[in-house]
Amino acid sequence: MLRGVLDLCLLAVMGEGPAYGYEMTKRLRARGLSIVGEGSIYPLLGRLERDGLVETRRSASNGGPPRKYYSLSPKGEKSLEAGVMEWQAARDAVDGALDLVKVEVTP
């Protein structure tokens, strides 16, 4: 499930607009996700590309060398929508189970 969630997060940040590898890492960090701590996002991007969920194009970055930009393909957009719905259903189910637990928060 975790692996699927990481893919989903990558697709979500790609939804903001095309990005290259490190740019996506920075977008994820800005949202509080540091998934590269456990490993790189490149294999994940490679698999998404192989599965046709993302499209790529190579273009020049700001003053730097040409970079490979990733963006959502139509198939990727559908997969993102389905993944978000699946995640929300799973989250609601877990919330329903955990709501029974009363946790006392002490300052």
Next chain:
Amino acid sequence: MNEFVEECRREWRRLGVPDPIANEMAADLTADIEEAEAEGGSAEDVLGSSAFDPRRFAASWAVARGVTGPLAPDRMRRQWPVLAISVTVFATLTAMAAVALAVGRHSAAVAAPVRRILAGPRLPQLFGPGPVAPPFRYFVPGPPFALRDIGGFGILALILLLVAVVGLGIAILYWSPWCRRRLQPTDRMTGRSRYPEGSRR
């Protein structure tokens, strides 16, 4: 190009990744690492813990993109059934050969005392033609299948039997539902099998 990327290139070459693709991956990686370093970071900011294991990182990236040479895992996975069938057939034939040898040996071991029973005792001939064998039958003392009777064929049958048992064990393990589940490709987005329960590829 830094040492990490050089190590990745060596691994991609070993895995049979085509040069244009390896060049593209190396260029992307170099650009990202240089950007991170220009911002005061390091390769670890780009690669996480993979920064300490370039070969593993390079292999996982190439496999994920499906650009490795003939030893790609999916191709190996497709070869598993052929290998399993070969092992099953080989083990069955070996078991049959072992049984045939054992039965043949058993027959020979039974035949030997029977021949001795029918022929009677042979006494040493010291002088002249010697005494004539008495016309009665008797049994040679000792079991007919003594350990010393196991000759080359017996050992061969034993070895074949062991090989057959190991081969059949592997075959049974492969065809078992537990192993089939493990070898079945899974959808990494969902973690579930790509094939419905009970379906065949």
